[in-house]
Every structure is written in C-alpha cells, then in structure tokens.
Amino acid sequence: MNRYPLWKNLLVLIAIVGGGLIALPNIYGDDPAVLISREGQGEISEMEADSARRALAVAGIEILGARQRGNSLLIRFESVEAQLSARDLLEEQLGPAYSLALDLVPRTPDWVAALGLRPMSLGLDLQGGVHFLFEVDTDSVVSKRVEGYADDFSRRLREAGIRRTVQPLEGAVRVELRRREDLEQAEDLLAEIEPDLAYDSGFDGEGAWITATLGEARLRELRDNAVSKNITILRNRVNELGVAEPLVQRQGLGRIVVQLPGVQDPAQASRILGSTATVEFRMTCYEENALDADRLGRAPLGCELQYHTEGYPILLRRAVIADGGQLVDARQGFDENGQPAVHVNLAARGADAMLEATQENLNRPMGVLFIETKRELDERGETVLREEKTVISDAIIRGVFSSRFQITGLNVVEARDLALLLRAGALEAPIFKVEERTVGPSLGQDNIDQGMRAILVGLFLVVLFISVYYRVFGMIATMALAANMVLIVALLSLLQASLTLPGIAGIVLTVGMAVDANVLIFERIREELRNGNSPQASIRAGYEKALVTIADANITTLIAAIVLFTFGTGPIKGFAITLSLGILMSMFTAIVGTRAVVNLVYGRRRLSRLAV
Amino acid sequence: MELLRLRREIDFFGQRRIATILSVVLVLVSLGSLATRQLNLGIDFTGGVLLEVGYQADADLGAIRSDLAAAGYADAQVQNFGAARDVLIRIPPRENVDDDEKGVGEELLGVLRAGGEQVDLRRVEFVGPQVGQELTERGGLAVLFALLMILLYVMFRFQWKFAVGSVAALAHDVIIILGIFSVFQLPFDLTILAAALAVIGYSLNDTIVVFDRIRENFRRIRTSDAQAVMNTSVNQMLGRTVITSLTTLLVLIALFLFGGEALKGFSSALIIGVVVGTYSSIYVAGNTALALKVSTVDLLPPKKETANDGAVT
Numbered sequence: 001m002n003r004y005p006l007w008k009n010l011l012v013l014i015a016i017v018g019g020g021l022i023a024l025p026n027i028y029g030d031d032p033a034v035l036i037s038r039e040g041q042g043e044i045s046e047m048e049a050d051s052a053r054r055a056l057a058v059a060g061i062e063i064l065g066a067r068q069r070g071n072s073l074l075i076r077f078e079s080v081e082a083q084l085s086a087r088d089l090l091e092e093q094l095g096p097a098y099s100l101a102l103d104l105v106p107r108t109p110d111w112v113a114a115l116g117l118r119p120m121s122l123g124l125d126l127q128g129g130v131h132f133l134f135e136v137d138t139d140s141v142v143s144k145r146v147e148g149y150a151d152d153f154s155r156r157l158r159e160a161g162i163r164r165t166v167q168p169l170e171g172a173v174r175v176e177l178r179r180r181e182d183l184e185q186a187e188d189l190l191a192e193i194e195p196d197l198a199y200d201s202g203f204d205g206e207g208a209w210i211t212a213t214l215g216e217a218r219l220r221e222l223r224d225n226a227v228s229k230n231i232t233i234l235r236n237r238v239n240e241l242g243v244a245e246p247l248v249q250r251q252g253l254g255r256i257v258v259q260l261p262g263v264q265d266p267a268q269a270s271r272i273l274g275s276t277a278t279v280e281f282r283m284t285c286y287e288e289n290a291l292d293a294d295r296l297g298r299a300p301l302g303c304e305l306q307y308h309t310e311g312y313p314i315l316l317r318r319a320v321i322a323d324g325g326q327l328v329d330a331r332q333g334f335d336e337n338g339q340p341a342v343h344v345n346l347a348a349r350g351a352d353a354m355l356e357a358t359q360e361n362l363n364r365p366m367g368v369l370f371i372e373t374k375r376e377l378d379e380r381g382e383t384v385l386r387e388e389k390t391v392i393s394d395a396i397i398r399g400v401f402s403s404r405f406q407i408t409g410l411n412v413v414e415a416r417d418l419a420l421l422l423r424a425g426a427l428e429a430p431i432f433k434v435e436e437r438t439v440g441p442s443l444g445q446d447n448i449d450q451g452m453r454a455i456l457v458g459l460f461l462v463v464l465f466i467s468v469y470y471r472v473f474g475m476i477a478t479m480a481l482a483a484n485m486v487l488i489v490a491l492l493s494l495l496q497a498s499l500t501l502p503g504i505a506g507i508v509l510t511v512g513m514a515v516d517a518n519v520l521i522f523e524r525i526r527e528e529l530r531n532g533n534s535p536q537a538s539i540r541a542g543y544e545k546a547l548v549t550i551a552d553a554n555i556t557t558l559i560a561a562i563v564l565f566t567f568g569t570g571p572i573k574g575f576a577i578t579l580s581l582g583i584l585m586s587m588f589t590a591i592v593g594t595r596a597v598v599n600l601v602y603g604r605r606r607l608s609r610l611a612v
Numbered sequence: 613m614e615l616l617r618l619r620r621e622i623d624f625f626g627q628r629r630i631a632t633i634l635s636v637v638l639v640l641v642s643l644g645s646l647a648t649r650q651l652n653l654g655i656d657f658t659g660g661v662l663l664e665v666g667y668q669a670d671a672d673l674g675a676i677r678s679d680l681a682a683a684g685y686a687d688a689q690v691q692n693f694g695a696a697r698d699v700l701i702r703i704p705p706r707e708n709v710d711d712d713e714k715g716v717g718e719e720l721l722g723v724l725r726a727g728g729e730q731v732d733l734r735r736v737e738f739v740g741p742q743v744g745q746e747l748t749e750r751g752g753l754a755v756l757f758a759l760l761m762i763l764l765y766v767m768f769r770f771q772w773k774f775a776v777g778s779v780a781a782l783a784h785d786v787i788i789i790l791g792i793f794s795v796f797q798l799p800f801d802l803t804i805l806a807a808a809l810a811v812i813g814y815s816l817n818d819t820i821v822v823f824d825r826i827r828e829n830f831r832r833i834r835t836s837d838a839q840a841v842m843n844t845s846v847n848q849m850l851g852r853t854v855i856t857s858l859t860t861l862l863v864l865i866a867l868f869l870f871g872g873e874a875l876k877g878f879s880s881a882l883i884i885g886v887v888v889g890t891y892s893s894i895y896v897a898g899n900t901a902l903a904l905k906v907s908t909v910d911l912l913p914p915k916k917e918t919a920n921d922g923a924v925t
Contacts, residue, residue: 125874133743266736267718434740438717442666443734450872457870458863465859502803505878508867509810512860513817519859520821523852549824552769553817559761560813564806567754572806579810 002539002603004596012596015588016483022490025112025119030104031064032083034090035244037072037099044073055093061086076105080441102262103244120492121245122261123500123574126448128441129261130269134431136230136254138223140385141429142171142214145222149173149194149212156193162186172213173197176204183208223254229428231256236424237272256431266438272417274433276373278324278426279407279418283357284365284394285315306369308391309409316367316391321357326350330422332415333406340415341406344422351403358400367394368407370418373430385430451504458508459485462515470522472611476597477518480589484514487585488578500574510582513557517590520553521546525612535607543595550591554583621847624894625839625902631895635784642791651794654801657748659705659741663720666732670696676724683723694873698734705741751805755786758812770823771910777900778819781892785815788888789881799877807881814860814882815889818853819897825849826898830908838907842898857890 036044036052049066052073056063063086064076077083087100094100104127106119124131150168153175157164162185163178177186180203187201187210197212214222231248234256238246247259263269285303294313299305303315329345346354357366370392373385393409410418439447463481466474488507492499525542533541558580565576602610655662673690676699680688685703693700701720717736724731759779766775789808793800825845833841861883868879 135740270718433738434743436717436736436738438733438736440732440734442732443664446872447874450870451875454867454869454871454875458866461862461866462859465862469855501874502806502878505803505806505867505871505875508863508871509814509860509882512856512863513814515859516817516856519852519855523849523855526851527848549821552824553820556762556765556816556820557813559765560758560809560816563754563758563761564809567750567757568806572802575803575806575810579813 002536002599004599004603008592009596009600012593016486016593019483019487019490021115022117022493023486025106025108025117026489026493028107028109028112028119031076031078031107032080033074033076033103033105034083034087035069035072035074035101035103035242036090036094037101037242038097043071044068049073052090052094055089056086059085059089061089074103074105099240099242101242101244104262118493118496120489121496121498122444122448123498123503124259124261124437124444125439125501126444126451126499127261128439128444129259130263130266130439131260131435131437132258132270132273132433133251133435134234134256134258134274135434136223136227136256137385137430137432138226138254141222141226142219143168146171146173146214149197152193153190153212156189157186160185160189162189169211171219172211175210175212177208177210178206180206180208183210186210226429227254227256230431233425233427234258234273234431237420240420240424241269241272243269255434262441266436268417270433270436272420274431275417275421276371276427276430277418277421278371279392279422280323280369280371281321281354282316282319282367282369283321283361284367285317286364288315290315306367306389306391308394309370314367314391314394316369321353321366322346322350324422324426327422330419332412332419335406335408339408340410340412341408342410342415342419342422343404343406346403346405348403354405355400355402358397358402361397362400363396363398365394365396367391368409447501451501455504455508455511458511462511466515466518470518470612472601473518473522473525473594473598476594476601477515477522477590479597480518480586480593481511481514483593484510484582484585484589487589488581491581491585492578497577498574499578502572502575503578506575506578507582509579510586513554513583514586514590516553517546517550517586518594520550521591521594522612525610529610529612535602535610538610539598539602543591547591550587554587558583621843622850623843624846625843625898628895628899628902632899635892635896638791639784639787642787642794645791645794646787649794649797651790651800652797653748654799655702655737655739655744656802657744657751657800659739659744661701661703661717661720661739662735662737663701663703663717663733664693664735665699665701665721665724666734667697667699668730671699673699675727676701679723679727680720683719685720685723694876698873705744747802754805754809755812758809759783762812762816766820766823770827771906773901773904773906773910774823774827774897776904777897778816778823780900781819781889781897782812782815784892784896785811785885785888789885792884793881798880801877803875803878804881807878807885810882811885811889814886815893818856818889818893821852822846822849822893822897823901826901830910834908836908838905839902842902846894846898853890853894857886860886 038044052075053063053066056075061082062078064078066073066075068074075086077086083102087102091100108117108119146168150166150173153173154164154166157166157175162182164186165176167174167176175186175190177183183201183203187199190210190212191199194212196218198215199210199212201208201210227250231250235248238248238258238260241260243260243263245261247257249257251257258273260269285300288300288303290305290313293299293303293305293315299315302318304318306314306316308314326347326349327344328347331343333341333343335341368391370390372388374388393407395408407418459481463478466477468474470477485507488510521542524546525538528538528541529535561576561580561583564572565580568576671692673692677688677690680686680690680701687704689702691700692698717738721731721733759782762782763775763779766778786808789811793804822845825848826842829841829845835841864879864883864886867875868883871879
C-alpha cells in the first residue's frame with residue numbers, strides 16, 4: 001500500500017494554498033493612474049483635490065477613484081487613453097506649481113492588500129520605460145582634489161617664504177624646493193596641513209623635492225564619496241522629474257543604474273539626468289572693450305572672454321559672485337515682459353555677496369554664465385573633458401537685490417530644465433551614459449501579450465501530450481505543473497523580483513523541464529510493471545529509483561542557472577531567477593506533489609493495473 | 613499509450629564511428645566558421661545603437677535608408693522586424709563618444725519623422741563600446757565557469773571519466789550552436805548567450821540521466837563488456853529521452869511561434885540546443901567515456917555510498 005503520512009499531505013496542501021494566496025494579487029491587474037504632488041513639499045489639500053476632480057468631470061474624463069498617497073493625490077482611470085488625456089488636462093489646469101506622474105496602481109482588493117500581499121512587479125521591457133547606465137568620472141574628482149592640495153601647498157609655502165614649484169600629478173603632488181635647507185621646514189609644514197598623505201623626499205642637486213601621495217584607501221574613499229553623492233543628486237533629479245517607483249542604484253565600483261518605469265519622454269530624462277549644467281553670476285568688465293579682446297584673442301587682467309548665446313563676445317570678471325551651489329530654490333516662471341525666466345533664491349552666503357555686488361554696481365551689467373561639462377575624444381583618441389561656457393544673460397542691474405532674483409535669456413524648456421537642475425543640485429563628478437534601453441509602452445504590452453500566449457500555448461500542448469500519453473498519471477502531472485506555475489508566481493511576488501521577458505522565457509523552459517521529472521518517474525513505473533512487479537510496488541520503486549536521477553539532473557541545471565545569475569546582468573539575471581525558482585519548485589511539485597495525489601487515488605486499494 | 617516499444621535493442625554504440633565522424637566534422641566546421649566568419653554580434657556586445665520603430669503602414673526600407681544616410685547615418689542597417697510595419701535600425705558605435713545631449717535614439721526618430729509620417733517608438737538601445745566589451749568577457753567567463761563547476765559536480769557524483777564525457781558533450785553542444793549562428797550569420801545578442809547557457813543546463817540534464825542508468829547497470833550487470841552495458845542503458849532511457857525532448861520542444865516551438873520577435877532568436881537557439889543536446893548526451897558523452905576505457909571498477913560504489921544504493925540490487 002502507498003500512503004503518505006498526514007504531515008506530508010498537509011505540507012503539500014499548505015504549500016499550494018499558501019502559494020495560491022500569495023500569488024492572488026497578480027490576477028487583479030492594474031489601473032492606470034496619475035499622481036499629483038506639489039512641487040517641493042506640502043500636502044495636496046481636500047480643496048485642491050476637489051478642483052482636480054471637477055476639472056476632469058467637466059472634460060468628461062471618468063475616474064475610478066481618488067485617494068491620498070503620502071503627500072500626493074492618486075487618481076485612477078479606466079484606460080490609458082483617459083489617463084493620458086487627464087494628465088495633459090491637469091497639467092494645463094494646475095500649472096507649474098504641481099508635478100504630475102503616470103503610475104500603475106494594482107487593483108488588489110482591500111482584504112488582500114491588508115495581508116501585506118503585493119503583486120510581482122513588471123520589468124521595464126514589459127511595462128515600458130527607460131533604463132540608463134551611467135559611468136561616474138571619478139578621475140576628475142581625484143584630479144580636482146590633487147589640484148586643491150597643490151594650491152594649498154603653494155600658498156602656505158609662499159607664506160612661509162620658501163621658494164618652490166608645485167606640480168599636481170596623477171594622484172600625487174610634487175614640490176620642488178630651490179634650497180636644500182628648506183626641506184625640513186617644508187616637510188613639517190605640509191605634514192601639518194595634510195597629515196593623511198604619504199610623503200617622500202630627497203635632495204636633488206642644489207635643491208630638494210617632496211612628493212605627497214594619496215594612498216589607496218584615500219583614493220577609494222574619494223571615488224566612493226563621489227559616486228554616493230552623485231546617487232543622491234540623481235535621486236533628487238528623478239524625484240523632480242516626477243516618476244513613480246524609480247530605481248537609482250550603484251552598480252560595481254563607478255557605475256549607477258537608473259530605471260524609470262513608464263517614462264514617456266526618455267529624451268528629457270536623459271538630458272536632465274546626465275546634465276552637468278550649472279550657472280555662475282559674475283560682473284562684466286564693462287569698462288573694457290570686448291570686441292577688441294575678441295580680435296586679439298586675449299582678455300585684460302582679471303577678465304575672461306566669453307560669448308553670449310547670440311554670438312557676441314563679453315568680458316566677465318574672473319571673480320564669481322555666486323554660483324549654482326548656493327541656491328536654495330529655483331522655479332521656472334516668467335519675467336515682467338512675459339519672457340521665460342528662472343526665479344532663484346540664494347542661500348545666506350551668496351545673498352550677502354549679491355547684495356554687496358548690486359550695491360556697488362548699480363546700473364552696470366551683470367552676466368549669467370551657463371557651464372556644462374562635455375566629454376570628447378582628443379586627437380590621440382583619448383576622452384577628455386571640456387567645459388562649455390556661454391553667457392545666457394547680461395542684464396543691467398536696475399536695483400539692489402540679494403537673495404531673490406531671476407535669470408532670463410532662456411526658452412521655456414531651457415528654463416524648466418535649468419530650474420530643475422538647480423533645485424536638484426550639481427553632480428559631484430561628471431557622469432556619462434554608457435547604456436540606455438528604452439521600451440515604448442506599446443512594445444511592453446505586446447511583450448506581455450505574446451509572452452503570456454506562448455506560456456499558455458506551450459502549457460496546453462504539453463498538458464495535452466502527457467495526458468494522452470500517461471493518462472491518469474499524466475493528468476496528475478498536469479496538476480503538478482499548474483501548482484508549479486502558482487508557486488513560481490508566489491515566490492516572485494514574495495521576493496518582489498520583477499518579471500521580465502527573459503523571465504517569461506525561463507518560466508516556459510521550466511514547463512519543459514518540470515515535466516521531465518514526471519516523465520522519469522512514470523517511465524520507471526512502466527519499466528517496473530514490465531518487469532512483472534505489482535502496481536503498488538511499481539509506484540513505490542518508480543518514485544524511489546527516479547529520485548536520485550532527478551536530483552542529479554536538476555542540481556547540474558541549477559549550477560548553470562546560478563552561474564548565469566552571478567555573471568549576468570539585467571535581462572540574464574531575470575532568466576536565471578525564474579529558471580532556478582522553477583527548478584526548485586518543480587522538485588517539490590513533481591515529486592512530493594504528484595506522489596501525494598497518486599497515493600490518494602491509488603494508494604488505498606488493491607490494483608491489477610495502472611493507467612500509466 | 614507508448615510511442616516506443618522496441619522489440620530489440622538498437623545498437624547505438626555499434627555506430628560509434630559514424631557518430632564520431634559526424635561530431636568531429638560538425639565541430640570542425642563550427643570552429644572554422646567561428647574563426648573566419650566570426651559571430652554576427654549584436655549591439656549588446658559591440659556597442660552601438662538599436663532602434664525599433666512602428667509605422668502606420670508598410671515601411672519603405674529604401675526611403676528610410678536614404679533618409680538616414682542624408683542625416684549622416686550611412687552605416688545604418690535597416691531591416692524589417694517581424695512585420696512589414698516594424699523596422700529595426702542598427703548603427704555601429706560612433707567615433708564621437710557623446711552626442712547623448714538628446715540621445716542618438718531621439719535624433720534618429722526625428723530624422724524618420726521629418727517626412728511627416730507617424731512613427732511609433734518601440735524600443736531604443738544604446739550600449740557604449742566599453743560595456744559591450746565587458747559583457748563579451750563576462751559571457752565567455754560565465755560559460756567557462758559553468759563548465760568547470762559542472763565538471764567538478766559530475767566528478768564528485770560519478771567519476772572523472774564521466775565528468776570528461778559530460779563536459780565534452782557540453783562543449784560540443786555550445787560549439788555547434790555558436791557554429792550554426794556563425795555559419796548562417798544569425799544575430800547573436802545577450803538572449804542568445806542566455807540560451808547557450810540554458811542549453812548547457814539542459815544537455816547536461818540529459819547526459820546525467822543516461823549516466824545515472826549506466827552507473828546503475830554497471831553495478832548490477834557486472835560484465836566486462838562496457839559497450840554492451842552502455843548500449844542497454846541508452847536503450848532503457850530512450851523512451852524518457854525522446855518524451856522529454858519532445859515536451860521541451862513543444863514549449864519551445866510555442867515560444868518560437870507566439871513569443872514575438874524578441875524571443876525568436878532565443879527560442880531557435882534553444883531548439884537547436886535541445887536537438888544537438890539530445891544527440892550529444894547519447895553519443896558524445898558515452899563515446900568519450902568509452903574511449904577513456906570506463907569499466908565496472910570505476911563505478912563500484914564506495915563504502916559510504918552503499919546506504920543510498922539499497923534500491924540497486
């Protein structure tokens with residue numbers, strides 16, 4: 001007789017019921033929604049919510065519901081079309097003080113949500129959206145720091161009356177002294193300024209030299225810091241873009257992944273995220289002739305030759321009154337002539353300097369310099385950084401101001417982007433896009449539809465085949481296969497792993513492999529029957545003898561899947577996850593699961609033949 | 613119902629020579645093609661830009677090509693993707709690293725839309741050359757590492773002659789799949805690499821199942837005729853091998869037919885892999901073990917394992 005102890009039957013039952021419950025949120029689907037939040041901070045009030053609802057009702061756009069989420073208001077719609085037209089309408093009605101984001105909200109009933117259960121998330125290739133991989137140029141942070149040390153050293157040595165030349169090198173500073181006898185004093189001085197550097201020194205003819213090197217640990221710290229600061233800035237920028245459920249994550253030593261699901265305008269996202277743009281406010285050298293300087297190609301002392309976006313030359317003072325780093329707020333708006341402008345708010349330090357500068361320079365022009373770092377190839381084919389600077393405005397100072405003023409000379413899009421960038425903060429080190437993948441929403445839906453159809457057709461064909469070929473046992477294997485699917489979905493939901501197209505392929509492959517375990521068992525049972533064993537003994541022997549084979553075969557496949565997971569990135573990882581989960585689950589459903597059912601069906605009776 | 617009820621055993625290993633010649637020829641042709649024609653690597657590995665767009669009506673590829681050439685993208689490859697309305701454009705990596713102010717994708721889309729046609733952006737992929745190169749290295753490393761781990765596992769579970777046999781079979785499969793992609797210049801992207809690794813898993817699965825039975829039979833039959841034992845084992849497992857390959861092929865064919873363009877390459881690589889893998893687990897793995905003079909002595913259960921082997925008597 002073949003009977004399972006109660007605990008094994010219960011285990012199977014609990015696994016399947018539990019798995020079914022965890023997988024449950026996935027069957028409800030999502031509603032397209034629009035998320036409204038106020039730029040900056042602050043909750044959306046009941047009154048504002050009402051006016052949004054009324055505006056939609058007037059336009060005849062039906063809503064499924066609206067509720068508060070955090071500080072934001074979430075409005076759900078019947079269709080994507082309604083969602084998009086509502087977004088456009090609200091954008092117009094509410095104005096630039098609010099930001100709108102498109103989102104998908106699970107339609108999970110309250111009692112399921114109350115259990116803390118959530119559906120698995122969809123990958124970008126299924127949902128549509130943008131994936132960026134940025135590389136942080138950490139070398140520039142190091143060289144900037146080295147230059148900082150060199151400046152410091154030079155200044156302090158000069159103050160101490162030591163004759164020297166100071167040269168920044170790669171990861172080190174070299175100081176050359178004219179007189180040998182200065183060495184000891186210079187060394188003490190440098191060690192006092194920067195005790196963390198490693199110093200080395202020696203004599204060289206008449207003079208002496210010192211090198212100060214940044215150690216491995218210090219370099220790593222610098223690079224690490226630059227990457228983490230950049231991640232923070234990128235998060236700010238992503239939040240400013242108004243994306244629901246973004247992902248900003250470090251990858252490897254110097255790379256950052258940014259994933260923006262559902263973003264409709266990848267060009268804007270790309271422009272904003274990678275931008276190194278910032279501004280500087282400087283007085284102009286109004287007393288000098290800019291055209292002369294342009295012709296000579298040389299600027300007078302204390303001035304710098306720059307060009308206006310419209311092409312004419314301007315001489316700016318080298319001294320910076322304030323820069324983008326001293327802003328506390330920046331908003332896009334319009335000036336008194338209706339031209340696009342960025343309204344900025346300076347922090348105390350910048351405001352004091354600005355007040356002083358405007359008091360001293362009333363009725364003289366002030367320039368706003370727009371700076372962007374670009375990466376280019378030089379003639380040797382190496383990448384070099386180049387700062388691109390243009391003067392976007394050179395307006396006459398009409399009155400004294402300090403913290404609040406406006407920047408003009410931009411078009412609407414430029415003003416919006418600049419305001420956003422200034423608000424989010426400047427990047428610590430320049431970043432460069434090394435990978436971008438954009439999936440349009442229509443392709444995402446196609447991928448889901450086709451992937452699901454492939455799973456269903458594949459499943460159907462397999463089920464049909466094994467049910468005909470193995471009859472009752474085949475049907476039991478079918479049940480195991482269904483349970484396997486449910487458990488994979490449950491685990492993916494539990495791990496909150498996102499389902500991607502390669503992930504779907506992994507599930508499809510699992511269907512094929514999961515059946516293998518049952519084929520092995522059933523073939524063995526047939527063999528035992530052919531050898532003249534009784535049906536009950538054949539069942540027992542079939543399961544027992546096939547077990548070792550199944551384990552060996554699955555463990556080796558699992559090894560391949562784990563290697564895939566370890567070495568792979570994005571899409572390959574998705575495939576490896578579903579494949580390994582599928583294999584693990586199939587060991588349970590195909591062996592323990594089918595045995596439980598076989599025992600229930602056949603275990604308690606005397607049999608003369610088996611439907612296998 | 614039974615598909616295969618054989619009166620007599622098929623003499624698989626009697627045909628050893630033919631199988632060996634076939635495998636050697638296939639592997640040599642594959643290696644030769646890989647050496648001379650290389651793989652038609654996708655932008656995942658080479659870097660570059662890939663753009664998939666949808667037109668309202670059937671797309672005029674010639675016009676798209678000349679539009680792109682006029683905009684400075686003379687090196688663009690333009691082809692249909694799945695349907696006559698869908699177009700795939702591939703552009704090799706450029707000299708100037710950084711025109712990503714707007715992104716090459718946007719720029720291309722602008723060029724295509726310039727004629728006033730409605731063009732739906734379906735997918736843009738931009739991969740920097742450096743990322744591609746890293747991926748190639750990591751991919752190669754992944755295959756080697758997977759083979760090594762499997763070699764170790766089979767050595768531990770069976771015996772070194774079997775381990776060599778199974779890895780020979782896997783290398784055989786991977787080389788032939790790559791060879792087919794090279795000979796026919798099919799596009800080789802990241803998903804194909806994943807498929808090649810999945811084939812390693814699948815083919816191994818098959819090999820292990822056959823080895824398992826060989827081990828069992830060696831212990832039970834205790835004869836010196838290794839070839840006969842292996843032949844019997846392969847025959848006993850034939851039903852299972854065929855049925856499993858068949859069910860796996862069923863789902864793969866479903867994936868190929870209904871999974872959309874994105875999964876076509878992936879599923880065709882796996883279909884080739886399953887066919888080659890089934891063949892190799894019978895011939896390549898077994899032959900290698902035979903060539904290494906595998907014998908009963910190699911598989912006598914070590915003492916600690918006797919407890920698990922109660923079933924095998």
